[in-house]
Each structure stands twice: as C-alpha cells, then as structure tokens.
Amino acid sequence: MYTLAARWHHLTAPLVADAALRETTFQELATAYQASGRHYHTLQHIENLLNRLERAPLQDAGVVQLAVWFHDAVYNPLKSDNEARSAAQALAFLQASTLEPARQQRVAFLIERTQDHTQPQPLDDVDLLSFLDADLSVLGASEADYWTYARQVRREYRLVPDLLYRPGRRKILAKMLAAPVLYHTPAMRQELDAAARRNLQAELNAWERGGL
Structure with a gap:
C-alpha cells in the first residue's frame, strides 16, 4: 500500500x-x-x-x-x-x-x-x-461509522447554531432520501443503497427529535 x-x-x-x-x-x-x-x-x-x-x-x-x-x-x-x-x-x-x-x-x-x-x-x-x-459511500457505512461521519460533519459546521443547522441538515437528508437513485453504479447500489437509506432516515429522525 x-x-x-x-x-x-x-x-x-x-x-x-x-x-x-x-x-x-x-x-x-x-x-x-x-x-x-x-x-x-x-x-x-x-x-x-x-x-x-x-x-x-x-x-x-x-x-x-x-x-x-x-x-x-x-x-x-x-x-x-x-x-x-x-x-x-x-x-x-x-x-x-x-x-x-x-x-x-x-x-x-x-x-x-x-x-x-x-x-x-x-x-x-x-x-x-x-x-x-x-x-457518497460513507452513507452506506456501518451504523457506528455513519454516526461518526454525521457528528464529524456537524463539527465542521460548528459555527452554525443548532437552530439553523437542524433545518438545513433535515432538508439535505430528506432530499437524499427522496432521490430515486442514491448510487448510480450497479455494484455500489447493491452494496450500499439499503444501508444508506437506513442511516439517512435514522439521522433525520434524530434531528426531528432535537439533535444527534
């Protein structure tokens, strides 16, 4: 390597x-x-x-x-x-x-x-x-790795208060969940699509309850 x-x-x-x-x-x-x-x-x-x-x-x-x-x-x-x-x-x-x-x-x-x-x-x-x-492969990562990613992204937006970050992130998550295709290549779709949608929905649910 x-x-x-x-x-x-x-x-x-x-x-x-x-x-x-x-x-x-x-x-x-x-x-x-x-x-x-x-x-x-x-x-x-x-x-x-x-x-x-x-x-x-x-x-x-x-x-x-x-x-x-x-x-x-x-x-x-x-x-x-x-x-x-x-x-x-x-x-x-x-x-x-x-x-x-x-x-x-x-x-x-x-x-x-x-x-x-x-x-x-x-x-x-x-x-x-x-x-x-x-x-976008991280979206289909294991549950633990996905939550690490979600929290890392939140830290990158640390200057944005939850009051503003929450609706913006919810909008992004909902938009991705509504997309008919998350992964365009057959191999990646088969490997990651189902897990990605579960992870995105779980994060969206978390923000709807108040936060990560």
Whole structure:
C-alpha cells in the first residue's frame, strides 16, 4: 500500500516534470485537508475514495484520481462555491502538466458535479458515476461509522447554531432520501443503497427529535 504522498507522486510524476511543484502542491493539499476545522473532509476521506475507486472499472483512472485529490481542496462550510474553487485549483496545477486540455477540463467537470449529488447524471458516464458513488459511500457505512461521519460533519459546521443547522441538515437528508437513485453504479447500489437509506432516515429522525 502506497503512502498518500507516494500515491500522489506516482499519479502526477508522469504528468508534471517539476518535482518541486508536485511536492509543493502535495503539501498545500495536505495542509488544506488537515486544517483544524476539518473533521470528515480530511486526508482519510481522500484515501478512502482512492481505495474504493481502485476496484471500479474506470475508463480514465488518472483523471478520476486527480479529481479525488482536488475535489475538497477548498472547503468552507459557509460558502457555496467550494467545488468551483477546488476545480480552479486543480486547473491551476494542471496548467504545468502534459495532460491534454480536454482531460484537464474533465477533472474540473468531475469536481464540479460533486456540488449536488441528487441532480440527474448522464447515465453513460461510468467514471463520473463511479466517482460520485465513491464520494457518497460513507452513507452506506456501518451504523457506528455513519454516526461518526454525521457528528464529524456537524463539527465542521460548528459555527452554525443548532437552530439553523437542524433545518438545513433535515432538508439535505430528506432530499437524499427522496432521490430515486442514491448510487448510480450497479455494484455500489447493491452494496450500499439499503444501508444508506437506513442511516439517512435514522439521522433525520434524530434531528426531528432535537439533535444527534
């Protein structure tokens, strides 16, 4: 098993000749994901996605992995432009790469699609669907792991009082539960859908009773 640093350099060395730029960017990403306000959107989240996507039948694994690394590079719970800014950060790094412009834009596109997982997705885009499913895989985790995730997200919104957080979180949970499809790929749907819906309903019930 590669360390995360080794996995980053294995991915980017064929694309970016400047070793100093690769290392500086890795340190910038590591610093962002390890910021004091991060509790769920951390390097562990990145590692979990990379591990899960290793098992997915991707058409352009390199592009998907780049999207994983950058997709939460910017994460301010009080802002709505995190995905756009994360995509811009990826493109800024990739300007120095040999990656074709169309594939650079593809990285940005994948990142931007994580803004709202309940939106309709192109059914034939296996890489996008695999990426989005991996990003939501925590929803179908064991009950204990799901509650850890839910509390970590609440801590990331620690500046938002329960009076405001509760209705916002309830709305998000209800929206996901109402979505006809949570997981787009057959393997992930079979593995995680039922557990995810149980977990989401349990958290929604908790907030309707007053809180976690």
